[in-house]
Amino acid sequence: MIKDGIAVFSQDVTKVFGRGDTQVHALRGIDLNIQLGELTMLVGPSGSGKTTLLSVITGLLDATSGDLVVLGRRPGELSAEDLILFRRENLGFVFQQFNLLPALTAAENVAVPLLAGGTKRQQAVARGEEFLATLGMAHRAHALPSELSGGEQQRVALARALVHEPKLIVCDEPTSALDGRTGHAVMELLSAAAVRPGRAVIIVTHDARIFDFADQIAHMDDGRITSLEENRRMVPPQLLRH
Amino acid sequence: MNFVALKMLVADRAKYFSLIFAIAFASFLLANQVSIFIGIMTRPSSQIQDVVDADVWVMDPQTHYSNEVYALRDYDLYRVRSVPGVEWAVPLYKGNGRAKGPDGRFRTVILMGLDDATLVGAPRKMLVGSIQDLDQPDAAIIDKAGYLYFFPGQPLEVGKTLQMNERRVLIVGVSDASAPFESFPVLHTRYSQALGFVGRERNLLSFVLAKPTPGTPVEKVCKGIEAATGLRARSTAEFSLDSFLFYLRNTGIPVNFGITVIIALVVGTVIPGQTFYIFTVENLKQFGALKAIGVTNRRIVGMILLQALVVGGTGYALGMGITAAFFARTMSYLPTRGIIFPWQVMAAVGVVVLLVVGLASLISVRRVLVLEPAVVFRG
Numbered sequence: 001m002i003k004d005g006i007a008v009f010s011q012d013v014t015k016v017f018g019r020g021d022t023q024v025h026a027l028r029g030i031d032l033n034i035q036l037g038e039l040t041m042l043v044g045p046s047g048s049g050k051t052t053l054l055s056v057i058t059g060l061l062d063a064t065s066g067d068l069v070v071l072g073r074r075p076g077e078l079s080a081e082d083l084i085l086f087r088r089e090n091l092g093f094v095f096q097q098f099n100l101l102p103a104l105t106a107a108e109n110v111a112v113p114l115l116a117g118g119t120k121r122q123q124a125v126a127r128g129e130e131f132l133a134t135l136g137m138a139h140r141a142h143a144l145p146s147e148l149s150g151g152e153q154q155r156v157a158l159a160r161a162l163v164h165e166p167k168l169i170v171c172d173e174p175t176s177a178l179d180g181r182t183g184h185a186v187m188e189l190l191s192a193a194a195v196r197p198g199r200a201v202i203i204v205t206h207d208a209r210i211f212d213f214a215d216q217i218a219h220m221d222d223g224r225i226t227s228l229e230e231n232r233r234m235v236p237p238q239l240l241r242h
Numbered sequence: 243m244n245f246v247a248l249k250m251l252v253a254d255r256a257k258y259f260s261l262i263f264a265i266a267f268a269s270f271l272l273a274n275q276v277s278i279f280i281g282i283m284t285r286p287s288s289q290i291q292d293v294v295d296a297d298v299w300v301m302d303p304q305t306h307y308s309n310e311v312y313a314l315r316d317y318d319l320y321r322v323r324s325v326p327g328v329e330w331a332v333p334l335y336k337g338n339g340r341a342k343g344p345d346g347r348f349r350t351v352i353l354m355g356l357d358d359a360t361l362v363g364a365p366r367k368m369l370v371g372s373i374q375d376l377d378q379p380d381a382a383i384i385d386k387a388g389y390l391y392f393f394p395g396q397p398l399e400v401g402k403t404l405q406m407n408e409r410r411v412l413i414v415g416v417s418d419a420s421a422p423f424e425s426f427p428v429l430h431t432r433y434s435q436a437l438g439f440v441g442r443e444r445n446l447l448s449f450v451l452a453k454p455t456p457g458t459p460v461e462k463v464c465k466g467i468e469a470a471t472g473l474r475a476r477s478t479a480e481f482s483l484d485s486f487l488f489y490l491r492n493t494g495i496p497v498n499f500g501i502t503v504i505i506a507l508v509v510g511t512v513i514p515g516q517t518f519y520i521f522t523v524e525n526l527k528q529f530g531a532l533k534a535i536g537v538t539n540r541r542i543v544g545m546i547l548l549q550a551l552v553v554g555g556t557g558y559a560l561g562m563g564i565t566a567a568f569f570a571r572t573m574s575y576l577p578t579r580g581i582i583f584p585w586q587v588m589a590a591v592g593v594v595v596l597l598v599v600g601l602a603s604l605i606s607v608r609r610v611l612v613l614e615p616a617v618v619f620r621g
Contacts, residue, residue, distance in 0.1 A: 088536020
């Protein structure tokens, strides 16, 4: 039975790549609950299965076995088309390498999820500009990604992940391409802007300096969650002001 | 998402322009070579096409094209005239002679001997002089290219003379006759006059030109003539095609042009195909991000096809523009006169370009469709 307020329910989820002698067990029975309104971090060494778990949760990869419910839906039971629609409406992504489209301005990049949902270009870009303004990036709205610093690019990526008001934000190493100070600033922004009642945030990271921002930290190794740590999240000053 | 696709396309200007250039170059090469090929291959039938008064050409059964003729006997003309369905029939001489100019320069010329009474087969367009002036003694009409060969730099005028078979040829007109395959000057004279210009030959009757009676199909008359006389009878279109096919089968021209066309096709397919493929592969991560964000495969395929259509359309338009400019320039040049850029070639090249960009984008689309969106999580 899945309780209300659960963003991700995972029970004995496995993921196996390949077959026969070349089989790789990337996930070996993952049990994890992620609450709405919380920021959960998946941490662990390279190859521990963090990114695979993130991919399975977001429906980018199918689980081999186990029960996985995300925002009340089982990704494995959705058709390919429904899965795409589910992702488009409910998920926001922040990638390690930002993955901004280099040909588009910051505002246009932010507008992409809205465009994918069918919003008209002018309306979507205007919304993107507004959203960038809320993240203190109004003056860079018409800059191309190549004209932005790493921190600015990640803020644009964050705006893109949030602009369509998704219920689940997933971040893959959002600070690893940034220096310590910029990474901390991005995390402050992410924590302030993303974490809301009714929305969950999952962050895959190696970066121990940002652990303070987590409500829950899942330590992973060899495809398993080795420990689950409740944390007292550092509340960023912006949020305190509200 | 269309503007996203277009911005992605033009962002890498080097690739964008190389794609357009490759398609423009290939479509220019295709259109240009096919048009020249058609232009050259229709030249053997120029003198057939220029005869608009008659619909049926009667010839020796072993005559296969217009430039190699075995003469008929004079009475064959009367045999043709007696076939039911033939309204009228006239003789036509077509052969080669040698003409010499006043300054000693000479050339082999194509001599057309027209029926004295009717002048059937006379040039359609006169630049100087009148067809009726062929009634004058030793009179002949020469085409513009021939005139300018014998009288270079001189204005087109009547009254000049040439020499053929030690006889005077009086130029009474300059015509705009279609360019022949061999680029020889074309002279029109009376049938009775032609004998004097070419020298002693037993028979001059190269062809009998005939006209069916009103309402009688040309094919029926041709069959009737063949049945009644044992001669070969062809409509103008059939005889033109015979001449075209003869050169197609018996010369290296199609091989030569064929190779160029194949090269154009290979260049036009491989280079844009490869560049477009590389362009897509380099953007795979971006497409992966779009897929992860929730852009459907169908939408991404649409984006790629739009990109392909834009480069294909732009390259094609540029190629056709260059081709049109090329032919606009060469049309006024005497040796290449009459070689035009047919709209059918333009349309056919358009279809080829569509196929090429379609193929290139299909290969690229495949890579994107099989792309796991999870690739975006691999740093």
